[in-house]
Amino acid sequence: MRSTGHDQQKTRTLWQKLHIDLPLLAGILILMTLGLCIVYSAGGQSVDMAIKQARNMGIALFVMFAIAQIPPLVYRKWAVPVFIIGILLLVSVMFFGQVINGSRRWLNLGVAMFQPSEVMKLIVPIAVAWYVSQFDLPTKLVHIIAAFILLLIPTLLIAKQPDLGTSLLIASSGIFVIFLAGASWKLIGGCAILASAFAPILWLFLMKDYQKQRVLTFLNPEQDPLGSGYHIIQSKIAIGSGGLHGKGWLQGTQSQLEFLPERHTDFIFAVFSEEFGLMGVTLLLLVYLAIVMRGLWIASNAQHAFTKLLAGSLTLTFFVYVFVNIGMVSGLLPVVGVPLPLVSYGGTSMVTLMAGFGIIMAISTHRRFIM
Amino acid sequence: MRKNKRVVIRNHSAEANLFARRAFIAFLGVCTLILILFNNIYELEISSYEKYQTRSNSNRIKLLPVAPNRGLIYDRNNVLLAENKAIYSIEIIPEQVKDLEKTITEVSELLDISKEKQEKLFKSLRSKRRFKPIELQSRLSEQQVAMFSVNQHKFPGVFIDARLKRYYPFADLTTHSIGYVARINGHDAIMLEEQNKTENYAATRNIGKLGLEKYYQDILHGTVGHQEVEVNNQGRIIRTLDFTPPIPGKDLTLTLDIELQMIAKRALSGKRGAVVAIDPRDGGVLAMYSNPSYNGNLFVHGISTRDYKNILSSRNRPLINRTVSGSGYPPASTIKPLLALTGLEEGIITPETEIYDPGFYQLKGVENKRRDWKKWGHGKVNLTKSLEQSCNVYYYDLAYKLGITRIARMMEKFGFGEHTGIDIYEESRGIMPSVEWKRARKNRPWYTGETLSVGIGQSYWSVTPLQLAQAVSILVNKGQIKVPHLLKAxxxxxxxxxxxxxxxxxxxxxxxxxxxxxxxxTKAHPIDEKRPIVLKDAKYWDIVLDGMHNTVQKPGATAHKAFIGSKYDAAGKTGSAQTANLAQDQEYDAEATQESQRDNAMFVAFAPFEHPEIVVAVAIENVAKGGGGSNAAPVARQMMDQYFGDRVIVSKTKHPLHDNTYGEQYLENNTTGNN
Structure with missing residues (x-):
């Protein structure tokens, strides 16, 4: 082991010294470039908005670079206290949080607004990976149950804000760790059955009216074409009218004439499809697929169970963003507030995502270590 | 440290394998989901592309209909009778105005706009898009337009909008013939839908409601144009993509002569009645005027309730077009020439046939005596004299001998009881009584006494002045039937x-x-002809026409006085129709009779005698005294004087400047055999 580590050290490139994974960075930069173009178009060709988004990207790239410098095992060391602090922050949001648009997500720190649920997107996989990696793989049932409890606490706290999109992402990040750690197929099957049994209870007792409405709208958007169905109908029109080649950059009528709502944030994929067509969409999906492949490759080659699980979970969670967002915009899934990663306008989620990529890069580039 | 040791003894390669397997499964899952996404996008962008492209276009592309300009209407001398006049309104686009309240107050002060209008505008502000114009005041005066135009630079976002509205410069003079347009109502909308014209009328506000405006609605309207625009989600127009200009409606040139129309109005002033003048050569209507009339312009802007009530409740009923509709008039003696013609054709009389008129007519075995208008009778009467003097007894006898069926059959050929086919919809058929008609309408048998009344154009017989003019036209054309019409080209x-x-x-x-x-x-309107009337002997026409000529030209004949001094050679026939039922032997005294029960004066005429160019029919209701000769004939005279003006008509039968002697000579030549 030592010798291999030594060999590795010998062949380290400049990029590795900088703790940058070049293929991953290339994929990220392609997405950011596309994102910048399409934000400019969707924002009514506003240079202001493009500049702001470029700044967000710069900050996010810097955060990624900074986090990539931290040796990954540091996270394992700090997993427990950070998780506890995260939970405390979520609880304080419950009591002191600011209500914006009907949900309590933000803490007012005086100088800036802070969204603890965003940080939890990183803390939860770290915590669950920390817990699971202490035991032999495949994980025993007892530990799986314990890990579930670990991820259920923040998930429920965030779902209560309410923030369905984020709680979904956080739950899946934990579940991916458990899955990758080798939970038995019997268990996975059992859980799937249990979840489907749970669905009616969820519908009847736990879901709020506006959430139910979203599901109903998803099932039949034409029922209320000018009300709740408007978003999804206009989005499908935008995508469908793009055709094979698209209408061309800045030429999308659905977006330029403002028929499409939330076009620079959650529905940016519709703008992209309208202007670049199926060809553009194919390219975009391939870039996402490449990033996921690279992430899983890094995870498989990671040295330690903790880093494997963490990198795998972060990568798959990244894909959940992609799937939920595109699925929702194209009418496959109900509307859940999840942005298209690295493309949608906005700083918060981009910084969180890039922090995740920073961790993955750290896992990929830091010197092999001995446990 | 203990923990670490435990980790060291873990089976790393087994764990790595397990993870790699799981990661691979996850990767397969990712691939599957990406394929699902791709498939869904493919479905939208390729399989349903056309559907979504259509929906996308219908989102952004709007077709704004552009109304065509309505065709104008001219009289035969190209005098404009119906035009499209610009109506100005002042409008405001709220988003282009900085201080809305201040602007509106200032503009209102400048143009003297009422507080109510301002408040109404503020109210409508709330419900309207800020980039759509809102009307502050409509129908601005020219002074207001000028006043604002000078100050326009002070009020960005405020502008004057012009819209075309129908205007009839001659107002009530043309209402009964041209009619008017008014706002399309629910009834019209249904009609347009049934005829699949809704699209063509998308931008049209008014539609012909009466007269020619209604009859030629399709021709006058034209074809709608379209402006294809791109709009955003607010409905704001971003740009114009395409413009298809509307095709304006066709202009109409009428056979009407507005000056004749004016003469008719002047001649009928203060009376209820109607005048129709036709050119017998082509059936073109030269004048048709019904008095009293009303101003069609009132209806174009939407008539006020008060104005409408006034028109409706007027005792003289101006809404009735007396030239072609209403209950019609008994033709009275004006149809005697036609009855004489029927008698000749049926072989009942010859020009030489004479009867003795003692002042009354009595059927054998009947008590009832029919009085002639001349108490002591006309003595010996032949055909010519019967027309000149309008002898009733002659026609009682003739009608009795002809019988109602033969009369009705011939009169129907002359168009009585039928639509003439003139190009307005308001025409009624009148009544040509017959045995069948009475059976069908009254469920009563026909009485011989009624036949006698028909002989002097009374009984149930009812005609419109247009029908009378048309019948005379057929007469002067010797059987040729040209359908009367107002449209020339x-x-x-x-x-x-x-x-x-x-x-x-x-x-x-x-x-x-x-x-x-x-x-x-310019396309001339085709002249419609019906199957002509053919008589056993064509000279019968001349016999009857000569009789009408004498009626005007022979001194002492019923219509002579009215045409003394005319420069053209006219012929005609008078009539006085009873409207009240008089008891036997009761004397009619106009002054003692209630106004609505007084006689109607009727007159038909044509000129010049040899080659008639104009036929006039006049009906005047409830005249104070006298009959057709003294009341209606002067109206025809004025019409003809206007028509011929200073024209000198060379005639074999009448010297243009020396009429009396020439006329008398002529009469001597013609009447020697008869008297």
């Missing part, structure tokens, strides 16, 4: 085919000037 703008003009130009030297792309094309 239509004019439209036609785009000239460029290739056609190019080939034309090859033979001519190039002027270098661009030929206009459009030209005016």
């Amino acid at each position: 239509t004019t439209e703008v036609i785009a000239v085919d460029q290739s056609a003009t190019d080939s034309d130009n090859t033979n001519e030297p190039q002027t270098g000037e661009q030929l206009p792309q459009q030209k005016l094309v």
